[in-house]
Amino acid sequence: MPLLALVTLLGISATPVQADIPTNSSVISIEGHGWGHGVGMSQYGAYGRALSVEEGGGGQTAEQILSFYYPGTTLSVVDTLNDISVHIFSGEGATFTTSGPVDLINASGNVFANIPAATVLTVIRSTDIISISTPDNIDHCIENAQPENIQHCADGPISIDLVEGEPVHTAVIGQFTNVGTSGNSYQWGRLVIRERDLEGDGIFLTLENLSMEKYLYGLAEVPPSWPAAALESQAIAGRSYALARINSRRSNENWDLPWDLYSTINDQYYIGYSHESSSNASNWVAGVDATANKVLLNGTSPISAYYSSSNGGHSESGAYVFCTAANHPCPDIPYLPAQIDTFDGLANPYSSWERNYTGEEIANWLASSSVGSVGAIIGIYVSNGFGASGRTDQANVTIVGSARTAVTKGDNFMAIINGGVIDQGGGYGDQILSTLYSIEGMFGIGNQIDQDTPGFLSAGWIGAESGDRFGSVTDTGDFDGDGRMDLLVGAPEESVG
Known part of the structure; x- marks a missing residue:
């Protein structure tokens, strides 16, 4: 990790300005896209594909929708479960x-x-x-x-x-x-x-x-007012996911809990009659009945048909999202690729979003997490390990604080922020909804310069010593309180300028 220095913008000094950093109460903006892990089917994408062409959609059937989101799989009728x-x-x-x-x-x-x-x-x-x-x-x-x-x-x-x-x-x-x-x-x-x-x-x-079909009747994953092809796609994906999960757990000698599935998004959101009796529920039940016993197979096995609310316009590979940092990179899962999804943004309230937190809030949430205290937040930047869609699950989130610098993974950073929001009584409208996010104005790419940036070196400087270079600037602001704009830069070597 390069040393961090403060350099005053007006008349850049050769000697970095050292300053006591005050508690950062400024707003930190996190912009993102989509809701959920972004692997497999986008529910809003399926909605857009199922809408008629006249409505701006794709006019696609359930089979066409599923063939896009789970390429290489086959749709088959199989014996499902009654227990x-x-x-x-x-x-x-x-x-x-x-x-x-x-x-x-x-x-x-x-x-x-x-x-x-x-x-x-x-x-x-x-x-x-x-x-x-x-x-x-x-x-x-x-x-x-x-x-x-x-x-x-x-x-x-x-x-x-x-x-x-x-x-x-x-x-x-x-x-x-x-x-x-x-x-x-x-x-x-x-x-x-x-x-x-x-x-x-x-x-x-x-x-x-x-029974599997009665289980699906109570699955409340999408609004039953959506087009029939979207509902049928969801029914098939839900059936495939459930069957794959049940088969996996029943064959696992270490699984000793007295159930096959959770009723929450740990598996799928199941609320039984409360969904079956809701408005337009007959549409959903019809979608389940129309696809009875149909599942997606990879070879002869039901697939783990992952899906999420919205992929933000680009799905992510299952190998990237469901791979732990210790095992990354993981083997590819052919039917869960990363690909552009042009229909995800249609009538989708989660296509783009922005969340704002204060530096003090983030500092407190970090201090209460496995990352630990970093002091006042000076800056945050995300680097390396991005997914094909730009997701940050395996990327490094570097938090520069007045006391220390810490690094965590993008998915863990999201979990820390969301945990803090929940502890404060906030809901989904206050949380980071996916790992497809960027942190604006805090060491953003647009703020980064190096020693080769035109106009960066002052007239009094003759250049860097051989093999000795400034790192990237990571943020701008009046960090030392002298009323003059500063640059926060990294100094990889010890004698610069």
Whole structure:
């Protein structure tokens, strides 16, 4: 890392000006494009391709859309699954609100309680004991008997078989992590309450015995008002992704969790009946039905059909985004290439965006992260390791502070900023939405000059010593508070000028 020096712009001095850098409260702008990882299908791109030509779109079919985003794959009808298990949430407990009568079933498959419609059940696990109570304070897990009470909930999972048209509403009590979806209703499969055998005890709620097609009915990934070809593309991509993920986990001897899929964007956003009963949901269900059992194959295997909201006009290769820094570069994934996507920007509110933070905010967020404190922010620049689309996942983000200089990767920098925003109560509108970003005015490429830049050397200078050169200027500003504009430059060698 080159030494950093301050050089006054007006009458550039041969000796760098050293200054105490004040806390930087100026605004740092981050400009970017797209939302999400940018690999595979762009949902907004699929929308643009599905729109009619008269509407400015591509007028493409689902098969044409998918062949662009996943080249070299084949669309085939396969046998899917009827026993999918989805993680709903984990917490201290849960409430269930019935719309029709339900039975509580113990681990042996026996019904131990009949619950009427319009009843709120409260499930709590404390001191390793599960209780399931109704508003009349009856704990249905305990049956009064002689010579001792019978405990129905002590020996394994408790389940509720769901009935079509009689959804059960679920809500978490004391959710442990953000990996879960609370406040939704379900009408297919079986709700299962399991003891959580991790620190903090509590319960897992899963939805089991779910068919692939019924799972897809509740997938809330795109607005159901979108064109049919876009909905069909999403259904096929969602089915392919789910099948590939399930096959991978079921064949992994180290996967010991009692579910196949998460209901969050850790996998796909699944909210069950809450989506099926939403406005225009019949369009989405029709898209699922029209593509029943269709998946994308690479050879004979379903592909990991990654997708994101928007790629910002250029998709990124899966080998770049899903490769760890330690393993980079990774083998190419032929069906997940980087390519220009001319339809991504059509009616897309996330095509371009800008976020503004103060230097003080960024400094505080860094100090609370694995990067650590750098002092007041002097400048930030991004270099090396860009993806083909310009994404920064594997690029270096260098943060120059008054105390020290730190380097992290572009995806980690985004995670740090977004974590800080969330901690302050901010939402997506305040977060960096993708790694396709640039940091404006803070060591930007447009601000960089070197010793060969015309007009940079003062008349009093005779040039650099042999093999001794200025590095690049990284920012401009009145850093030493003398009322004169300064350049912040790197000095790779020790005797310059």
